[in-house]
Amino acid sequence: MSILPESWKLPSELDQPIPRQVTRLSVFGFNFRVTLGVFVGIWAFLVVIIYFVSFVHFRKIEEHGIITSATISSVYIIKKRRGVVCGIDYSFQSDTGRLIYKNGSGDRMPPCNHRVGDSIPIIYLPREPAGNRPLASLEDSKHSLFALYMGLAAFFPAITGLAITLTVIRQRREVDLLRYGHATQGRIRNTEIRRKRYRRILRVFYVYRDADGKTHEHHRDFELASGDNGASILERVYNNTTVLYYPDNPSSAFLYPADLVICSKNDKPRNGVSGAEG
DSSP states (O other): OOBOOSOOOOOGGGOSOSSOOEEEOOSSSHHHHHHHHHHHHHHHHHHHHHHHHHHHHHHHHHHHOEEEEEEEEEEEEEEETTEEEEEEEEEEEOTTSOEEEEEOOSTTSOOSOOOTTOEEEEEEETTEEEEEEEHHHHHHHHHHHHHHHHHHHHHHHHHHHHHHHHHHHHHHHHHHHHHHOEEEEEEEEEEEEEEETTEEEEEEEEEEEOTTSOEEEEEEEEEEOTTOOSHHHHHHHHTTOEEEEETTEEEEEEEESOSSEEEOOOSSOOTTSSSBOO
């Protein structure tokens, strides 16, 4: 349902010659903290889960595992997407006297320098002899896990840098619109609360007419804190709804006010040359 304001007046801070005077706010505001918090939460969750699972797994093998020798019965080549890997089949006798056969093929195996009849060290759990693995494969798994931890460690500053970059780009867009954009009356068409990538957002749909009388419809998303129903945001945008846009690019519309920039009030308003449209 459209909500039509009874009257519209150009905000006093926008009633000044173009380019307007603006002041940049800190990029580390609520939106940035929410976005960064989501990424950090996912990152921390992955690190804790991977560390816990791997720690329990390796500690169980190292504390209770039995090391013995296995005899290679077959050596062969396996073609995979990432290249050629070495595969071996081997057998060994468990602590209970049971003969265990195992296919040890995979990219964790060393190069194919083994021969049939060679012996290799393996490790297994007494209760799970079928889950045995070569010691070389175990060491490779540790190295791979270490590389994964290093990747996750690099992931955090990369995501932080990306979040800052995106926020700075958005701030630059707001700066340009507040400096050079034309202000006009807008109308709120509809609002709704959505979930977007683990975040709650308030989406506000609005329309406005450009200088040629053409109607354009856009929307703007506002981040919501936990338990916030967006009442304060709605009160702000419903009251004297104002839209900024570039005349030569109506799709650049932005629902005023901005989050990362404020427009300094001018003591000598010059309505008529300030880029305002009635």
